[in-house]
Every structure is written in C-alpha cells, then in structure tokens.
Amino acid sequence: MVRAEGVHKSYGQVEVLKGIDLEVRQSEVFCLVGPSGSGKSTFLRCINHLEKINAGRLYVDGELVGYRQKGDRLHELKDREVALKRRDIGMVFQRFNLFPHMTALENVTEAPVQVKKEGRAAAKERAMALLERVGLADKAGNYPSQLSGGQQQRVAIARALAMQPKLMLFDEPTSALDPELVGDVLDVMRGLAEDGMTMIVVTHEMGFAREVGDALVFMDGGVVVESGHPREVLGNPQHERTRAFLSKVL
Ligand code: ADP
Numbered sequence: 001m002v003r004a005e006g007v008h009k010s011y012g013q014v015e016v017l018k019g020i021d022l023e024v025r026q027s028e029v030f031c032l033v034g035p036s037g038s039g040k041s042t043f044l045r046c047i048n049h050l051e052k053i054n055a056g057r058l059y060v061d062g063e064l065v066g067y068r069q070k071g072d073r074l075h076e077l078k079d080r081e082v083a084l085k086r087r088d089i090g091m092v093f094q095r096f097n098l099f100p101h102m103t104a105l106e107n108v109t110e111a112p113v114q115v116k117k118e119g120r121a122a123a124k125e126r127a128m129a130l131l132e133r134v135g136l137a138d139k140a141g142n143y144p145s146q147l148s149g150g151q152q153q154r155v156a157i158a159r160a161l162a163m164q165p166k167l168m169l170f171d172e173p174t175s176a177l178d179p180e181l182v183g184d185v186l187d188v189m190r191g192l193a194e195d196g197m198t199m200i201v202v203t204h205e206m207g208f209a210r211e212v213g214d215a216l217v218f219m220d221g222g223v224v225v226e227s228g229h230p231r232e233v234l235g236n237p238q239h240e241r242t243r244a245f246l247s248k249v250l
C-alpha cells in the first residue's frame, strides 16, 4: 500500500527526512514511533500529498506520489489530480479539527456530499452508520463543543471513514486526550484494524502498538533506526537510541 525508497525531505537548509525506506502492506497496522522532531508528521504529510519529497521514491497504492505515468513518461500531477488521490487517504490529527458550526452528523456527511457529490439522504444514512460504529449514534445532533475530546476524535475518525479511504493515517490521535478518554479512541482503531483497514499510526501508546500493530518502525533524526514486529522491537530493542526512547514512554 505504501513503499518509501530513500525518501528525502528538506525545509530550506534543514533536512528532515534523510532517506526513509519502508513498506506498508495492505490491511497492516503500521506503527511509527520516535521522539518529537524525528520527522513522523512530515512523512505522513508526504504520503498524503501535502508535501513534495526532494529525493527518492514514494509509492501509495502502487502509484508514484506526485506523478502519473503516461506512456513511458512520468508527468507531474496537477492540483486537481492530487485532490483526487487525497480522497483515498483518510487522516486523523492530534487536534480533531471538526467543523465547529456543524453537528457530529453534519461533520460526517459534509465531504461525501460536497466532494463526492453523493446524495444527501444516502450520505446521511451512511454517516449515521459510521457514528454508530464509533459508538456515538446518540450524539449525532451534538456540536463539537458539546462533545468530549475523545468523542470529537471518534467523530473525526467517522468523518475520515465517510470518504471510504484505502488508507488511514493517524498522527498521534490520542496525545491531546485526557487519559480516561484514550481507551475509547483506541478501541475504535482496534475495530478498524480488525475490519482490515490499512493504517499508519504515529503513537506513543505502546500497549496499542504491541497488541494491534503488525509492524513498527522507530524513527529518530529523519532516519529509520530499527523496524520489525512490534513485540520484537519493543521487547528487545537493538539500538541504544530505541532503548533510550522506550524507557521514556513505556
Ligand atoms: P515529528 O512529527 O516526529 O515530531 P515533524 O515531522 O513534525 O516531527 O518535524 C520534523 C522537523 O521538521 C522538526 O525539526 C520541525 O521543526 C521541522 N519542520 C516540520 N515542518 C516544517 C515546516 N513546514 N517548515 C520548516 N520546518 C519544518
């Protein structure tokens, strides 16, 4: 689903990604962990076409990000084409970013209607089913300000799912939540994993990584330091940098 080959990304003189190689398979829960500033969010933004890489190759769903093949030549994607690609990728951020003036149901209905031109009635019906799935059917009429952080985050997940993405990116989805609200959000993510969604999850929740993750990459300073099965990397880290990081978050 995602393959990075020597991905580099710089902002001006600052090199943030220094040659990332990794592969995310279909239906895999792929955990990306590492200290603040290591380039995790930047990498997600590259996958989601929000940043252009400077060198290397990045494939999503078999296609080179930023380009399309025409005959035997590559052409840069136009903005409209990028927008089309981005529809297939759901993203959930640390801050929930719901539309504040819309109810939970309206938040989940909006993109399918506006972007995909789905009929409103059908979109609403699917949105209700998604709210049910994240355990919030009874909050459909609430505005974001009338929901807890954990509930808002679950609406944000439902909103991303409404576009029927092939891939979901989670950037520290529980970091801004009060501890007692984290479990409900992780439960929703666990359910998604069980349904076979391909997910890249940036998280400090090592329990989730160990129980739900299929693969884990530890990043530091813009490089992959080590990778493997979560139980392997977490249980028996090979590098001092990984051990130092884990001793702080475990
Ligand atoms: P992480 O998500 O692992 O904490 P980030 O990808 O957010 O790391 O950031 C990695 C580095 O890139 C940081 O040093 C950050 O300051 C820098 N950075 C991120 N976005 C930008 C930007 N738009 N312009 C300049 N520097 C940036």
Ligand code: MG
Binding pocket: 040, 041, 042, 171
């Ligand atoms: Mg980040």
